[in-house]
Amino acid sequence: xxxxxxxxxxxxxxxxxxxxxxxxxxxxxxxxxxxxxxxxxxxxxxxxxxxxxxxxxxxxxxxxxxxxxxxxxxxxxxxxxxxxxxxxxxxxxxxxxxxxxxxxxxxxxxxxxxxxxxxxxxxxxxxxxxxxxxxxxxxxxxxxxxxxxxxxxxxxxxxxxxxxxxxxxxxxxxxxxxxxxxxxxxxxxxxxxxxxxxxxxxxxxxxxxxxxxxxxxxxxxxxxxxxxxxxxxxxxxxxxxxxxxxxxxxxxxxxxxxxxxxxxxxxxxxxxxxxxxxxxxxxxxxxxxxxxxxxxxxxxxxxxxxxxxxxxxxxxxxxxxxxxxxxxxxxxxxxxxxxxxxxxxxxxxxxxxxxxxxxxxxxxxxxxxxxxxxxxxxxxxxxxxxxxxxxxxxx
Amino acid sequence: xxxxxxxxxxxxxxxxxxxxxxxxxxxxxxxxxxxxxxxxxxxxxxxxxxxxxxxxxxxxxxxxxxxxxxxxxxxxxxxxxxxxxxxxxxxxxxxxxxxxxxxxxxxxxxxxxxxxxxxxxxxxxxxxxxxxxxxxxxxxxxxxxxxxx
Numbered sequence: 046x047x048x049x050x051x052x053x054x055x056x057x058x059x060x061x062x063x064x065x066x067x068x069x070x071x072x073x074x075x076x077x078x079x080x081x082x083x084x085x086x087x088x089x090x091x092x093x094x095x096x097x098x099x100x101x102x103x104x105x106x107x108x109x110x111x112x113x114x115x116x117x118x119x120x121x122x123x124x125x126x127x128x129x130x131x132x133x134x135x136x137x138x139x140x141x142x143x144x145x146x147x148x149x150x151x152x153x154x155x156x157x158x159x160x161x162x163x164x165x166x167x168x169x170x171x172x173x174x175x176x177x178x179x180x181x182x183x184x185x186x187x188x189x190x191x192x193x194x195x196x197x198x199x200x201x202x203x204x205x206x207x208x209x210x211x212x213x214x215x216x217x218x219x220x221x222x223x224x225x226x227x228x229x230x231x232x233x234x235x236x237x238x239x240x241x242x243x244x245x246x247x248x249x250x251x252x253x254x255x256x257x258x259x260x261x262x263x264x265x266x267x268x269x270x271x272x273x274x275x276x277x278x279x280x281x282x283x284x285x286x287x288x289x290x291x292x293x294x295x296x297x298x299x300x301x302x303x304x305x306x307x308x309x310x311x312x313x314x315x316x317x318x319x320x321x322x323x324x325x326x327x328x329x330x331x332x333x334x335x336x337x338x339x340x341x342x343x344x345x346x347x348x349x350x351x352x353x354x355x356x357x358x359x360x361x362x363x364x365x366x367x368x369x370x371x372x373x374x375x376x377x378x379x380x381x382x383x384x385x386x387x388x389x390x391x392x393x394x395x396x397x398x399x400x401x402x403x404x405x406x407x408x409x410x411x412x413x414x415x416x417x418x419x420x421x422x423x424x425x426x427x428x429x430x431x432x433x434x435x436x437x438x439x440x
Numbered sequence: 441x442x443x444x445x446x447x448x449x450x451x452x453x454x455x456x457x458x459x460x461x462x463x464x465x466x467x468x469x470x471x472x473x474x475x476x477x478x479x480x481x482x483x484x485x486x487x488x489x490x491x492x493x494x495x496x497x498x499x500x501x502x503x504x505x506x507x508x509x510x511x512x513x514x515x516x517x518x519x520x521x522x523x524x525x526x527x528x529x530x531x532x533x534x535x536x537x538x539x540x541x542x543x544x545x546x547x548x549x550x551x552x553x554x555x556x557x558x559x560x561x562x563x564x565x566x567x568x569x570x571x572x573x574x575x576x577x578x579x580x581x582x583x584x585x586x587x588x589x
Contacts, residue, residue, distance in 0.1 A: 081462045083493035083501075090499060100499040120496025181459035187490050188551045189456045190581055192529035193539045194521055201519035202541060209517075209564040253539075254520040302490075302541060302551045307517050 056275065061148035062155075064140070066096025076165040081180045082118055084160035089119070098154060105146055105155030107139035113299045113428055114183070115158070122297035122311060124318060125152035126428065135159075150322070151293065184300050194253055196338070197261060199301035199425035201253035204341035206307040208255060210356065215255055217359030218340040219246035222259050222382050224368035225337060229379025231369065231409040236263050237383045259382075260340040267387035269396050287399045290416070290435045291323030296428035304426060308356075312349035312420060312429040319431035320351070325416060327351045332401045332417040333373055334394035337380040346420050347375075350431070374411045377401060391421035391430075398434050415439050454531040457575050464491040466506050471580040476570055477506040478546050489548035511570030513544040513584065520559045538562045542584050556585035 068091035070077060070084065079087060093099055105125030108115040112126040125146040129138050136157050143155035193199065207213045223243055229235035241259065249258035279286035295311035295318075298304040320326065327350060335346040344358040352373060353361035367375040378384045378397040385393060398417035400406050416439055419432045460468050463479075470477045479488040481495035482503040494501040518540040521527050525534070538554040540562065554562045555571060568584035575581055 079493075083462065086492075086494050086501065090494070090501065118492060118496070180462040183461065183490055185456070186458040186461050186464065190458050191539050191551050191553050192455075192521060192524065192527050192531060192537065193519075193551065194527035198519055198521070198527070198539060202517040202539075205519055205564065206517040251522050254522070302549060307541075 058141075058144045058148055062144035066092040066094070066098065068092040068095055076168065077162055080162045080165065081160065082115075084162070085115065085158045086119070088160060089156055089158050092156065092158075102154045103156050105143060105152035107136075107143060107155060107157035109135045109159065111299065113296050113424065116296060117299040117303050122295055122314065123152065124293060124295050124314065125155060126294055126296055127157075187302060188300055193301075196425060197253050197256065199304075200339040200341050201256050202301060203304075203307045203345065203426060204255050204260075204339070207341065207344070207356075207358075210308055211359065213344070213356075213359035215247055215257070216243050217363045218255075218260055218344060219243040219257070220363050220365065221337070221340040221343050221367065222246050224362070224365055224371070225343075225376050225380040225382045227368040228374075228377050228409055229383035231407075232379045232384060235379035235384045236265050237379070256339060256341070262338045262381035262386040262390070263383070265385045265387055267385040267390075267393065269392035271392070271395050271399070285403055286437060287402045287434050288437070288440060289432060290325070290439060291319040291321070291433035292431065293318035293322065294428065294430040296423075298427050299424060300427075301425045307426075308345070310345050310349050310422065310426045310429055312346055312422065312431065315429045315431040316346075316350035316420065319418075319433050323416075323433035323435070325433060329416050330418050331374070331414040332377055332398060332411050333367075333375045334377075334398045334417060334419045335375055336390060336394060336420060336422040337376055337382050338386070338390065338422065340382070342422055342426070343375065343380075345426065346422065346429075349429075350418070350420060369409070374414075377406060377409050377411060389423070391419070391423070394419035394421055395432065395434075398432075402434060402436050455529075455575070455581070457577070457579075458581070461491065463493050467491055468579050470506070470508075471572070471582070472578050474572055474580065476509045476511050476582055478509045478544065478548060480505050480507045487544070487546045487548045489550055507546075509544055509546050511544075512587075513542045513568055515540050515554065515562060515564050515566045515568060516543040516549055517541045518554065518562055518564060520562075540568075540584070542568055550582070553583045554585065555583050561586070 068088050104123050106112045106116045106123045107127040109130045112128045116123055127142050131138050139157035146152050226241045230238050246259040293315040295314035297311045335343050337343040348355045348358045366372045381390045398419045401411055401414045402417050416435045421430045467477050479491045483500040484498040486497045520536050522536045524532050536559050538559045540554050541549050542552050543549045567587040569587050571583050571585045572580040573583050
């Protein structure tokens, strides 16, 4: 890569961010009393104190093991997250990514932390857990003994809670699978292309209540990739550029036990932030690619992204508006429910959004699609990331 | 599915038994004498779960203590596992079981099983009470049963 090309652009991190607090803990004995999470938290609080900030100011988190798990432990819901692990250079990469995130307005205060106690672990024959950082996995201690099926169980808990609070029905959830299948009938590469009915969904084998088999995504092979470059350079390339108009992320738990409200995902933060950045409202969205690991997943996104009010996702989906010819085309490739789902489906949200905006979607093409949203959801409704994509005309 | 003879004789094979976290030794030790402890922050007077080295509500690392919980709560969310084999679970001898998030009256939420009742009788909002299940090492796992049963 020609560094001179980069030097010519006005895209730069120069002066955009600063380190404002630091802390460390070492001892001439080579050993520390504290270890694991306790040591990590002590370092975070000390560095924040050094900066004159508090944990409440932190909206960006970097951790070489799991930024989501560490944020859950801290009890914060950051909008910038980075679990980059590049060995000893990880923290310089965190610094770089943090500066880029601050420059881009993704967050204001980023913390990166590290704690390892290999010497005293060995001496005390201490079980150091994952990479010596955090001790045993909290899920193994507080969830696995109770036999919750993964990943389905947490979504079933959320679906049941949504039904309890808002009167959402199994039929309304089933309509999401039906509408998504309608799209799949127009995609010759979809795993399932035969139309289904609400009755088909409700009579499919019962899974973790209240879910049925056809409320659940596929298990398929699948692969994808995307390439990005500057807007300037994009214009000189072969394909019509699809621009990133807005992007935002949030996570507020790792394990379902720690999810603050089972009916509200962190999409309620990432969605509005991405839309605001893009300068759009839900009405402006021509295609919604909303992660559909389960029908409840897609329903929660409809509410949290503001396509309908909290609790109204059931009736909203029930009139079929998400399918072909509807007012909100959703998961036009057939989704995780009917197209493909190799485990981490978010790649396919982006690929389909780009194809729709390029007008390459063939039989399932949404007419004059200018703005598409790719809304990913990871772990167990734990981390959402919303990308607003648009054509040249939307700039 | 059926439980193997060895598994039936040796209870330790029936459940994935929980490891002891860095800040939960007091919790698990107390289960040996049938006490359900909840970590508490005396700074902001809030219960903490799961146990930590500091309070995630007010970020204080000192002033944390253990208090004995009442063992009373209600079902916040629940699901019936109709196919224990699919979940990899042996502890129910192949019978459907309930996994729930129970909100203790102390204000924290924990995952558990609702037992001693027909799974189809369990509903969100139902009041439940603690019911211990022995683990292989003398610790006990906090399960819950309906108050009415």
